[in-house]
Amino acid sequence: MSELKAQLQEWREAVLGRIPAAPGWLGGNWNRPGIPFLLAVLIVLPLLFSAASGFLQATIYALGYVVMALGLNVVIGFAGLLDLGYVAFYALGAYAVGWVGSDFISGANVNLLAGQTSAFGIHLNFILILVCAMIVTSIAGMIIGLPTLRLRGDYIAIVTLAFGEIIGTLVTNGSNVVIFGQPVTAGNLGISSVDAPYFPGLGTFGLLNLRPWYWLILAITVVCVFVAYRLRDSRLGRAWIALREDEVAAVSMGIPLVKTKLMAYAIGAAFGGMSGVFLASFDQTVNASQFEFSFSIFIVSMVVLGGIGSIPGAILGALLISYINYYLIPDVLNTLPHTFGLNFDLNDLSIGIYGFLLVIVMVLRPQGLWPEKRRKRELAGEVAPELTELAEPSAGGVTAG
Amino acid sequence: MRDRTAGPLQFLRKKVGSWGLIIALLALPLYYLIHDLTVGYQAGLTASGHPIIHHDLSIIGVNLAEGLSAGAIWALIAIGYTLVYGIIELINFAHGDVFTMGSFTGASIWTTLGLTLATGPLGLVFGLLLTLIVTMFVTGSLNVLIERVAYKPLRTAPKLAPLITAIGFSFVLQNVGLLWQGGNPVAVLDLINESHVLFHISGVPIYNRYVLAIGMLIPLVFALNWFVNRTSPGRAMRATAQDPEAARLMGINVNNTISLTFMLGGMLAGAAGIIYALYGANMWYFQGFQAGLYAFTAAVMGGIGNIRGAVLGGLIIGIVQQLCNYRLGTQWTEAVIFVYLIVVMVLRPRGLLGEETREAG
Numbered sequence: 001m002s003e004l005k006a007q008l009q010e011w012r013e014a015v016l017g018r019i020p021a022a023p024g025w026l027g028g029n030w031n032r033p034g035i036p037f038l039l040a041v042l043i044v045l046p047l048l049f050s051a052a053s054g055f056l057q058a059t060i061y062a063l064g065y066v067v068m069a070l071g072l073n074v075v076i077g078f079a080g081l082l083d084l085g086y087v088a089f090y091a092l093g094a095y096a097v098g099w100v101g102s103d104f105i106s107g108a109n110v111n112l113l114a115g116q117t118s119a120f121g122i123h124l125n126f127i128l129i130l131v132c133a134m135i136v137t138s139i140a141g142m143i144i145g146l147p148t149l150r151l152r153g154d155y156i157a158i159v160t161l162a163f164g165e166i167i168g169t170l171v172t173n174g175s176n177v178v179i180f181g182q183p184v185t186a187g188n189l190g191i192s193s194v195d196a197p198y199f200p201g202l203g204t205f206g207l208l209n210l211r212p213w214y215w216l217i218l219a220i221t222v223v224c225v226f227v228a229y230r231l232r233d234s235r236l237g238r239a240w241i242a243l244r245e246d247e248v249a250a251v252s253m254g255i256p257l258v259k260t261k262l263m264a265y266a267i268g269a270a271f272g273g274m275s276g277v278f279l280a281s282f283d284q285t286v287n288a289s290q291f292e293f294s295f296s297i298f299i300v301s302m303v304v305l306g307g308i309g310s311i312p313g314a315i316l317g318a319l320l321i322s323y324i325n326y327y328l329i330p331d332v333l334n335t336l337p338h339t340f341g342l343n344f345d346l347n348d349l350s351i352g353i354y355g356f357l358l359v360i361v362m363v364l365r366p367q368g369l370w371p372e373k374r375r376k377r378e379l380a381g382e383v384a385p386e387l388t389e390l391a392e393p394s395a396g397g398v399t400a401g
Numbered sequence: 402m403r404d405r406t407a408g409p410l411q412f413l414r415k416k417v418g419s420w421g422l423i424i425a426l427l428a429l430p431l432y433y434l435i436h437d438l439t440v441g442y443q444a445g446l447t448a449s450g451h452p453i454i455h456h457d458l459s460i461i462g463v464n465l466a467e468g469l470s471a472g473a474i475w476a477l478i479a480i481g482y483t484l485v486y487g488i489i490e491l492i493n494f495a496h497g498d499v500f501t502m503g504s505f506t507g508a509s510i511w512t513t514l515g516l517t518l519a520t521g522p523l524g525l526v527f528g529l530l531l532t533l534i535v536t537m538f539v540t541g542s543l544n545v546l547i548e549r550v551a552y553k554p555l556r557t558a559p560k561l562a563p564l565i566t567a568i569g570f571s572f573v574l575q576n577v578g579l580l581w582q583g584g585n586p587v588a589v590l591d592l593i594n595e596s597h598v599l600f601h602i603s604g605v606p607i608y609n610r611y612v613l614a615i616g617m618l619i620p621l622v623f624a625l626n627w628f629v630n631r632t633s634p635g636r637a638m639r640a641t642a643q644d645p646e647a648a649r650l651m652g653i654n655v656n657n658t659i660s661l662t663f664m665l666g667g668m669l670a671g672a673a674g675i676i677y678a679l680y681g682a683n684m685w686y687f688q689g690f691q692a693g694l695y696a697f698t699a700a701v702m703g704g705i706g707n708i709r710g711a712v713l714g715g716l717i718i719g720i721v722q723q724l725c726n727y728r729l730g731t732q733w734t735e736a737v738i739f740v741y742l743i744v745v746m747v748l749r750p751r752g753l754l755g756e757e758t759r760e761a762g
Binding site for chain 2: 076082147150151153154155157158159161162163165166169170172173293297300301304305308348349351352353354355356357358359362363366367368
C-alpha cells in the first residue's frame with residue numbers, strides 16, 4: 001500500500017514538475033494543475049450545448065451575477081461594509097450602455113469602432129463602454145461611500161439602501177427629466193435599441209449564437225476572479241480585513257480609513273458596473289423596472305450564502321442562486337406538480353421556494369457553503385478560545401463598535 | 402477618536418450643528434408654507450374660467466393631518482423594527498410581511514364575524530376590537546414562530562446569516578399572501594367609512610381614518626411604554642438589549658425575552674395591518690415591502706433601538722410622504738424620503754433620538 005502511495009506521489013511530482021511555475025505577479029495560488037484544466041473545461045463547455053439553448057443562456061446570466069457577487073464580496077466580505085444598494089451600480093453600468101451604446105441619444109451621431117449601427121445615437125465599442133462604466137460607477141461608489149464613513153454596522157446598510165432606491169427612482173422618472181431636448185432615461189418603457197458587442201475581426205454578436213457571449217462573460221469573470229484574489233492578498237486587502245476586524249485598532253496602526261473604505265466601495269462598484277454593461281447588452285434593453293431593491297437583496301444573498309469574504313464562496317453562491325432562479329424553478333421543475341397529478345405551476349410558488357431554500361441553507365450552514373479559511377478556523381475553534389472571544393463581535397463581517 | 406480622514410464631514414457637521422438638522426427637517430413644510438402664503442394655490446375656477454387663488458394654510462394643514470395619520474401606521478411598524486434591532490441587532494426583513502399578514506388576517510376575521518356595512522356602531526366597535534385582539538395574537542405568534550425557526554438557531558452564527566433567513570421568510574410570507582389573496586390589490590369592506598368628515602379643525606377636515614390611526618397609535622404606544630418601563634418582563638427586555646451576557650448572568654431567560662420582543666413587535670405590526678386595511682379600504686400581498694422599507698427608514702431616522710425615536714421617525718416620514726405625494730407627485734416620494742434619511746444620517750449619525758448603543762458607540 002505504501003509503495004502505491006509512493007508511486008502516486010512520484011507521478012504527481014513528475015506531472016507538477018512539468019508545469020512551469022507561474023510568474024511572480026500572478027501570485028502563489030495560480031500554478032496549481034487544476035486551474036488550466038478547469039479553464040479548458042469552461043472554454044469547451046458551450047460546444048456541448050446547442051448554440052441557443054436555455055441552459056447556455058442561464059449560464060451567461062449566472063456568470064454575469066458571479067461578477068457582481070465578486071464585487072459585492074469586496075465591499076461586504078473584505079471590508080465588512082454591509083451594502084444594500086448594489087443595484088445602483090448595475091443600473092449605472094446598464095445606463096452606460098443605454099447612453100453611449102444605443103440609438104437613445106438621437107441628437108448625436110457618433111460611431112467609434114462599434115460595427116454597423118444606425119445613423120443616429122452614440123455608439124462606442126464594447127470595451128470603451130466597459131471602461132466608461134467602470135470609471136462612472138467607481139466615482140458613484142465613492143460618492144455613496146462618503147456619508148457612510150462615520151457610520152457603523154447596519155446604519156451603513158440603510159444609507160446604501162437609500163442611495164440604491166434614489167438611483168432607482170431617478171432612472172424610473174428620468175424620462176420626464178429633459179436636458180437639451182433629450183430625456184435622461186426611457187423610464188419603464190426601456191431603451192430597446194441596444195448594441196450588441198462588436199469586435200473588429202469577430203463581427204457583431206447575435207442572439208442566435210450565444211457562444212461568443214458566453215466566452216466574453218467568461219473572460220470578464222476570469223479577470224475579475226483573478227483581480228479579487230490579488231486584491232485580497234494585497235496591502236489594500238489586508239488593510240480592509242484589519243478595518244473589518246477592528247476599526248479603531250486599524251486606524252491607530254496607520255491605515256488610512258477614508259481611502260481604504262472608499263477604495264472598497266469604488267472597486268466593488270466597478271465590478272457591478274462591468275457586469276451591468278454586459279447584462280444590458282445581452283438583454284438588449286435597459287429598463288428602469290429592472291433596478292429595484294430586490295436585486296440588491298438577490299446579490300447580497302449570493303455573497304452570504306456562499307460564505308462572507310470567500311471568493312470561491314461568492315462564485316458558488318452566485319451560480320447556485322441564479323441557476324435556481326433562472327433555470328431550475330422556471331424551466332426544469334415548473335411542470336413537476338403536473339407529473340404528480342397536481343394542478344398548479346411551480347412558478348406560483350417560485351418566490352416561496354426560493355425563500356424557503358435560503359432559510360434552510362442558512363440554518364444548516366450558517367458560515368456559508370464555502371467559508372473563508374480564516375472564519376472556518378474561528379468557527380471550528382482552532383483559534384485559541386481567548387482569541388475567538390476577541391474576534392467574536394466582528395465575526396459577521398460588519399464592523400461592530 | 403479624531404482622525405484627519407473624516408475632516409470634511411466633521412467640519413460640515415460642526416458648522417451646521419443641530420440647527421442645521423432642524424432646518425433640514427423643516428425645509429419641505431416651510432417651503433410650501435411660504436409658497437402657499439405668497440404665491441398662493443389654485444382652489445378652483447370661477448364661473449368665467451379664471452383660477453381662484455387662495456393665500457392661506459389650509460392645504461398645508463390637510464397635508465400635515467394626512468401625513469400624521471399615515472405616519473401613525475409607519476410608526477407602529479417601525480416600533481417592531483426598533484425593538485428587534487435593539488435586542489438582537491437584526492434588521493428583521495420579514496417584519497413588513499408580518500404586517501401584510503395582519504391586514505389579511507384582520508379582513509378574514511371580520512368577514513367571519515359577519516361584520517358588514519350595515520352593522521350598528523356598537524357591534525362594529527366590539528367586532529373590530531375582537532378582530533384587533535385576535536389578529537395581534539396571530540401576528541405576534543407568527544413573529545415568534547419565525548424567530549424560533551429562522552433566527553434562534555443562528556444566534557452564534559456570523560451576523561449576516563440571520564439577515565438572509567429574514568429575507569427568506571419575507572419571500573415565503575409574500576408567497577403565502579400571493580396564494581391567499583391573489584396578485585392584485587384587493588378592496589376591503591369600508592367598515593369605518595374612512596372618507597367621512599368627522600369634524601373640522603380650523604378649516605382642515607378630519608376624516609374617520611385619521612381618528613382611527615391616531616386613536617390607535619396613542620394608546621398602543623402608551624401601553625408599550627408602560628410595559629417596557631414599568632413591568633418586570635419589560636425590565637428584562639431592556640437589560641437584554643443593553644448586554645445579553647450580563648442579563649443572562651443576572652438570571653434573565655434571554656431566549657424567552659427575545660421571543661417576547663418578537664411577540665410585541667408582531668402584535669404592533671398586526672394592529673398596523675388592520676389600520677392600514679381600514680385606512681385605505683384596500684390591501685395587497687406586496688404592501689409590506691414598501692411599508693417595511695418606510696418603517697425601517699423611520700426606525701433608523703429616529704435612532705434605532707429607541708421606541709420614541711421610531712414613533713417620531715414614522716410621523717416625520719408620513720408627513721414628508723404626504724407633502725411629496727401632493728406637491729411633487731407620488732413618483733418622487735421614495736427618493737425624497739431617502740434623501741431626508743441621508744441628510745439626517747450625515748448630520749446626526751445616531752438618528753434623531755438615538756443614544757449610545759452597543760452598535761453605534
